[in-house]
Amino acid sequence: xxxxxxxxxxxxxxxxxxxxxxxxxxxxxxxxxxxxxxxxxxxxxxxxxxxxxxxxxxxxxxxxxxxxxxxxxxxxxxxxxxxxxxxxxxxxxxxxxxxxxxxxxxxxxxxxxxxxxxxxxxxxxxxxxxxxxxxxxxxxxxxxxxxxxxxxxxxxxxxxxxxxxxxxxxxxxxxxxxxxxxxxxxxxxxxxxxxxxxxxxxxxxxxxxxxxxxxxxxxxxxxxxxxxxxxxxxxxxxxxxxxxxxxxxxxxxxxxxxxxxxxxxxxxxxxxxxxxxxxxxxxxxxxxxxxxxxxxxxxxxxxxxxxxxxxxxxxxxxxxxxxxxxxxxxxxxxxxxxxxxxxxxxxxxxxxxxxxxxxxx
Amino acid sequence: xxxxxxxxxxxxxxxxxxxxxxxxxxxxxxxxxxxxxxxxxxxxxxxxxxxxxxxxxxxxxxxxxxxxxxxxxxxxxxxxxxxxxxxxxxxxxxxxxxxxxxxxxxxxxxxxxxxxxxxxxxxxxxxxxxxxxxxxxxxxxxxxxxxxxxxxxxxxxxxxxxxxxxxxxxxxxxxxxxxxxxxxxxxxxxxxxxxxxxxxxxxxxxxxxxxxxxxxxxxxxxxxxxxxxxxxxxxxxxxxxxxxxxxxxxxxxxxxxxxxxxxxxxxxxxxxxxxxxxxxxxxxxxxxxxxxxxxxxxxxxxxxxxxxxxxxxxxxxxxxxxxxxxxxxxxxxxxxxxxxxxxxxxxxxxxxxxxxxxxxxxxxxxxxxxxxxxxxxxxxxxxxxxxxxxxxxxxxxxxxxxxxxxxxxxxxxxxxxxxxxxxxxxxxxxxxxxxxxxxxxxxxxxxxxxxxxxxxxxxxxxxxxxxxxxxxxxxxxxxxxxxxxxxxxxxxxxxxxxxxxxxxxxxxxxxxxxxxxxxxxxxxxxxxxxxxxxxxxxxxxxxxxxxxxxxxxxxxxxxxxxxxxxxxxxxxxxxxxxxxxxxxxxxxxxxxxxxxxxxxxxxxxx
Ligand code: SF4
Ligand code: SF4
Ligand code: SF4
Numbered sequence: 016x017x018x019x020x021x022x023x024x025x026x027x028x029x030x031x032x033x034x035x036x037x038x039x040x041x042x043x044x045x046x047x048x049x050x051x052x053x054x055x056x057x058x059x060x061x062x063x064x065x066x067x068x069x070x071x072x073x074x075x076x077x078x079x080x081x082x083x084x085x086x087x088x089x090x091x092x093x094x095x096x097x098x099x100x101x102x103x104x105x106x107x108x109x110x111x112x113x114x115x116x117x118x119x120x121x122x123x124x125x126x127x128x129x130x131x132x133x134x135x136x137x138x139x140x141x142x143x144x145x146x147x148x149x150x151x152x153x154x155x156x157x158x159x160x161x162x163x164x165x166x167x168x169x170x171x172x173x174x175x176x177x178x179x180x181x182x183x184x185x186x187x188x189x190x191x192x193x194x195x196x197x198x199x200x201x202x203x204x205x206x207x208x209x210x211x212x213x214x215x216x217x218x219x220x221x222x223x224x225x226x227x228x229x230x231x232x233x234x235x236x237x238x239x240x241x242x243x244x245x246x247x248x249x250x251x252x253x254x255x256x257x258x259x260x261x262x263x264x265x266x267x268x269x270x271x272x273x274x275x276x277x278x279x280x281x282x283x284x285x286x287x288x289x290x291x292x293x294x295x296x297x298x299x300x301x302x303x304x305x306x307x308x309x310x311x312x313x314x315x316x317x318x319x320x321x322x323x324x325x326x327x328x329x330x331x332x333x334x335x336x337x338x339x340x341x342x343x344x345x346x347x348x349x350x351x352x353x354x355x356x357x358x359x360x361x362x363x364x365x366x367x368x369x370x371x372x373x374x375x376x
Numbered sequence: 377x378x379x380x381x382x383x384x385x386x387x388x389x390x391x392x393x394x395x396x397x398x399x400x401x402x403x404x405x406x407x408x409x410x411x412x413x414x415x416x417x418x419x420x421x422x423x424x425x426x427x428x429x430x431x432x433x434x435x436x437x438x439x440x441x442x443x444x445x446x447x448x449x450x451x452x453x454x455x456x457x458x459x460x461x462x463x464x465x466x467x468x469x470x471x472x473x474x475x476x477x478x479x480x481x482x483x484x485x486x487x488x489x490x491x492x493x494x495x496x497x498x499x500x501x502x503x504x505x506x507x508x509x510x511x512x513x514x515x516x517x518x519x520x521x522x523x524x525x526x527x528x529x530x531x532x533x534x535x536x537x538x539x540x541x542x543x544x545x546x547x548x549x550x551x552x553x554x555x556x557x558x559x560x561x562x563x564x565x566x567x568x569x570x571x572x573x574x575x576x577x578x579x580x581x582x583x584x585x586x587x588x589x590x591x592x593x594x595x596x597x598x599x600x601x602x603x604x605x606x607x608x609x610x611x612x613x614x615x616x617x618x619x620x621x622x623x624x625x626x627x628x629x630x631x632x633x634x635x636x637x638x639x640x641x642x643x644x645x646x647x648x649x650x651x652x653x654x655x656x657x658x659x660x661x662x663x664x665x666x667x668x669x670x671x672x673x674x675x676x677x678x679x680x681x682x683x684x685x686x687x688x689x690x691x692x693x694x695x696x697x698x699x700x701x702x703x704x705x706x707x708x709x710x711x712x713x714x715x716x717x718x719x720x721x722x723x724x725x726x727x728x729x730x731x732x733x734x735x736x737x738x739x740x741x742x743x744x745x746x747x748x749x750x751x752x753x754x755x756x757x758x759x760x761x762x763x764x765x766x767x768x769x770x771x772x773x774x775x776x777x778x779x780x781x782x783x784x785x786x787x788x789x790x791x792x793x794x795x796x797x798x799x800x801x802x803x804x805x806x807x808x809x810x811x812x813x814x815x816x817x818x819x820x821x822x823x824x825x826x827x828x829x830x831x832x833x834x835x836x837x838x839x840x841x842x843x844x845x846x847x848x849x850x851x852x853x854x855x856x857x858x859x860x861x862x863x864x865x866x867x868x869x870x871x872x873x874x875x876x877x878x879x880x881x882x883x884x885x886x887x888x889x890x891x892x893x894x895x896x897x898x899x900x901x902x903x904x905x906x907x908x909x910x911x912x913x914x915x916x917x918x919x920x921x922x923x924x925x926x927x928x929x930x931x932x933x934x935x936x937x938x939x940x941x942x943x944x945x946x947x948x949x950x951x952x953x954x955x956x957x958x959x960x961x962x963x964x965x966x967x968x969x970x971x972x973x974x975x976x977x978x979x980x981x982x
Pocket of ligand 1: 175176177179180190191193194218281
């Protein structure tokens with residue numbers, strides 16, 4: 016019997032890990048990536064919460080692992096459609112190249128919320144206002160601080176839930192990771208600027224994962240980072256290359272104003288693609304307002320619907336998740352795919368047997 | 377000339393008059409002294425003639441309805457004007473026949489019964505022809521009305537009003553009147569001869585002599601019943617509308633507090649014909665289960681029902697007021713209604729900042745960006761850039777601290793609170809020596825214009841930019857970019873400001889024509905006006921508006937209101953910009969390079 020093939024769309028942490036697991040199970044994998052390099056968002060991070068693990072080390076070892084004879088990586092391939100043909104799925108890129116496989120895993124990940132949509136925070140207008148992604152780049156020394164090097168004690172603010180938990184912009188969900196990420200980034204910032212004054216503006220603090228709560232405690236006790244409950248109402252320019260923010264401290268019940276050297280927007284996760292399901296094919300389109308993540312048949316399986324057997328989804332394309340959860344989900348999905356392929360093989364064998372019996376008579 | 381069968385009509389007609397006089401005098405009693413003076417002053421002036429002209433055009437010909445929807449307009453016209461022709465014709469006919477000008481109304485109405493065959497002079501034949509022609513007009517309108525009830529799509533109306541029982545009864549009776557008249561006259565013609573072209577045809581039906589009188593009875597009864605019902609049904613609008621037109625022309629103003637059964641407001645409320653045009657005009661129609669449109673609101677007020685929801689849900693977009701053929705001032709009615717509801721609300725405004733200014737600064741432009749400007753720093757930055765580019769001196773009054781213009785409060789019915797903000801802001805604005813107040817927010821603009829009594833002119837930034845461009849102080853390159861322009865309710869319908877922003881855009885690119893624009897433009901869905909409409913419903917309205925704006929794939933959707941921009945940009949897949957941003961941010965429209973003019977004394981902003 017021929018070796019089964021699986022096409023995986025997206026070579027971020029989910030796609031990479033699913034590919035490695037399947038390859039180890041003797042399944043052939045074609046791994047497609049839109050960018051010219053694998054890694055997804057992981058390649059932008061500096062260190063990972065909660066243990067400050069170095070992101071580059073993790074990325075390197077993962078990419079090393081996909082150098083496996085069963086895995087073929089295709090970069091700069093933008094997938095537009097999956098078509099059903101007999102019992103197989105053919106995916107096609109926007110250059111109209113086609114690749115057929117026995118199963119497909121969608122690992123298309125997420126997009127970061129476009130912070131210019133919350134104009135009141137002044138992103139793209141005042142240079143002091145940056146996103147959490149840009150801050151990682153600064154930690155990675157790939158870009159410069161938004162304030163002068165001479166400032167010894169910069170004042171920084173972190174705004175939680177930017178583009179998350181916000182019905183106004185249609186993103187009602189919590190992005191899960193930004194709370195702890197803000198804590199991590201604040202600590203990292205304090206390590207670089209020990210005299211800095213750092214405030215985090217939050218609605219709730221969601222420290223759900225192992226070690227998160229401890230990190231949050233550490234931030235307060237060891238690093239003197241302040242946590243202020245209240246949403247920012249606006250940012251405006253202030254004298255001396257600063258940005259002025261207005262917020263309400265809802266625990267103290269009083270309005271609050273500050274001049275900051277840097278304002279970090281903890282941008283949330285938004286869906287990267289929308290699956291437009293037709294009878295025999297699925298189109299990948301740009302999601303519109305309020306169109307959310309991929310919803311699998313239920314919370315305990317990765318198959319996307321009963322009508323499309325063989326198409327699975329893993330990782331953050333299904334909704335916000337931490338890197339740890341994504342990796343585990345990718346591995347679990349790989350196992351689900353294996354089960355599916357086995358069943359299909361058995362079915363085929365049965366049919367063949369019946370056919371042979373009929374012929375023998 | 378009296379016959380027992382006329383009694384139902386006479387009784388109904390008389391009763392109607394008595395009830396109308398009682399109701400109207402009650403409403404009149406609610407007029408303030410000023411209003412009474414206004415009536416006295418204008419009663420014998422040209423205003424009355426103007427009012428009669430308008431009554432003729434709107435109450436009889438219904439030209440405004442005709443313009444919005446020709447079939448519906450014809451239906452209303454045929455009823456009102458056709459009936460009017462019958463009344464005038466009847467009057468002339470009896471006058472001519474008897475030689476007396478004054479005759480009892482029933483004589484004219486049932487003339488054919490009393491005189492089936494008049495002398496065959498030309499004049500009489502003309503009268504016969506004329507009367508039957510008028511009847512035909514009414515009957516054609518009736519036919520449309522019947523079709524409309526059965527299939528509303530035929531008349532192009534998407535939404536039709538649902539009637540109360542009294543209204544339905546009156547409507548049914550009304551439908552019977554004219555067919556019965558035709559039948560009665562046809563029976564008389566068939567028995568006694570006479571008649572004109574219409575009854576000549578219908579009288580060929582096999583009428584037995586015994587049916588003639590019962591048919592006249594039926595006609596009289598239907599008329600009598602209709603008149604009896606009129607003051608208690610929506611048909612009260614027929615006489616009321618005419619009086620309202622007169623009152624408004626005489627300068628009568630609504631009383632300060634909303635009174636549904638007193639004063640001008642009572643007349644306005646009862647002028648609504650229930651035509652339902654406001655339903656199709658409302659952006660919230662078909663969104664959620666929201667029945668708050670003006671016709672419902674007015675019905676609730678008429679029937680003395682609670683109107684908390686109908687007032688609170690409405691977006692105050694002004695679309696229904698714009699389209700109401702009767703010209704009812706619906707927005708002031710709603711705000712007045714909200715004032716009644718919110719009289720118990722408490723707000724504390726001691727925190728409002730105040731400014732102490734010893735030496736008033738002199739400047740050209742006082743720039744006010746408002747609360748919503750704080751949500752749109754990009755717009756603020758752009759207008760400042762433009763002012764600097766045009767070499768205009770300005771002071772941004774609410775750069776650091778801002779006090780709301782007060783309109784959201786006023787819209788919510790909290791008039792006194794709004795007053796506090798108004799006076800605080802007015803003091804600040806007056807403490808500068810400015811030539812013009814420019815605001816980037818149409819909501820503030822409306823409030824400044826209508827409620828501030830400022831000592832300097834006010835302009836919306838689109839108007840001011842347009843002026844700068846006309847004077848050649850700002851120049852742009854016309855690019856290939858396509859723009860869809862969204863008219864903010866508070867600027868477009870409220871001030872008929874449709875051209876200035878479009879002129880500005882034309883300097884920078886092409887303005888796409890939209891299926892719904894200018895007067896008909898849809899609300900962005902987030903108008904400050906609403907206090908109860910659910911977010912999902914508002915977002916659905918935004919979606920509908922975006923569908924119109926996104927047609928033909930413009931490069932940018934442009935507006936000139938911070939609220940519209942903010943709302944549309946959340947849901948749009950096409951970028952949304954303020955008009956000022958278009959001039960400062962877009963590529964390819966950069967100012968034409970010209971030898972720069974010497975920095976002479978700063979330009980006047982007048
Ligand atoms: S994880 Fe925290 S910051 Fe992120 S969306 Fe949820 S509550 Fe907001
Ligand atoms: S408010 Fe005006 S538009 Fe609406 S039903 Fe009444 S008359 Fe017609
Ligand atoms: S003002 Fe606008 S939202 Fe309100 S009822 Fe009229 S059309 Fe509808």
